[in-house]
Amino acid sequence: MIPAAFEYHRPDSLASAIAILTEHGDEARVVAGGHSLIPMMKLRMAAISHLVDLQKVGELRGITVAGDTVTIGAMVTQAELIAHDGLAKAAPLLREAALQIADPQVRYMGTVGGNVANGDPGNDMPGLMQCLGATFTLAGPGGSRDVAARDFYHSAYVTERADDEILTKITFTAPSGGYAYEKQKRKIGDYATAAAAVLLTKAGGKVATASVAMTNLSDTPVWSEDAAAALMGSDCGDAAIKVAVTAMLGDIDPQKDNRGPIEFKRHVAGVILARAITRAWSRA
């Protein structure tokens, strides 16, 4: 299994990377860690004439935590994200999720930018970014623009990003309160059968704010406003969790595949969300 032939580019700045994309249009594609793209190229499911490697584009690197604003460069790898203590303190939800992505070898190569730009419903970071209410910055020939993660995903592999745009960074406000990322998978290293990201804050023994997002249960990540609304103002007890799970089930649309039939996936989604809520509440 070898990819079809392509021309390889390794620009050393964002401007030259964008220039190559502009010149070659939809014949060109960027490669970050390559751990979603290269398998697709080997299977000849992605045909690319010009491959633009971002490894030397310095502008896309680095994590900064300034006050409660967190910025993650697109080329930050999962391994770098996990190792960053400042980030783990500001937003422990990210490390908890990243440790459940793939396996060590894949995490050394796979980037946060590639994970969210890919558009594969199986990726874990898109749901997480919806839960956090993150903002993606896209740079193209006409300059740069910000897109909310919650507006970024249109359908499987179809996103708000234009062919000549590069995702440069992800920004979000460090969440307070409790958090949890729960993922059910067939084996370690696998994509989710169902996964849930939950953020909760507590005031006077009741849920003050809530955010809930689900992964691999539709052709895009699902940010379930109804599930969050069901929790707000409640004591986060069994009854409230049941209402939230029912609300979430109204928002997802899983398909039958080698991870199981629809009924099974809906069942697992409910179990996983209940666990995530319980754990987030215990940390709130």
Add this chain to the structure above:
Amino acid sequence: MAKKMQISLTVNGEAHELLAEPRELLIHVLREKLGLTGPHIGCETSHCGACTVDMDGKSVKSCTVLAAQADGATITTIEGLGNPDGLHVLQRMFREHHGLQCGYCTPGMITRAHRLLQENPAPTEEEVRFGMAGNLCRCTGYQNIVKAILAAAAEMNAKEAAE
């Protein structure tokens, strides 16, 4: 066919300049152009870890790295860790603790374990299992692989303490 490109690699301490098509995979360059057949091809689909090599201080599945991406990289394969005349402590411990049966997964296992112990010199059993999750073995049931890695860590730490 795309043009070949000049690629520089430092492999097991030796500098190489070679011509490769950008689409060639690192595993093929290592095995077929440099004759390093220690890293194996198991699944070819980024799952099994048999092709694991060390690239710039990271364990990577070399079936999922393009030769072009690796241009300029420093690589260590199992051949660079030890040889029959001077086994690496991990190799000795895999032998002693029966960490292999058919041996197909072993070069990838040991190369990965080497990096794991660089990053975490005294791992717990659980950390070994988590850190080795990208390498599959169809023979051993993993018990003895974990034992071998823990024994290697203990010996490396004992040696360091004595020095």
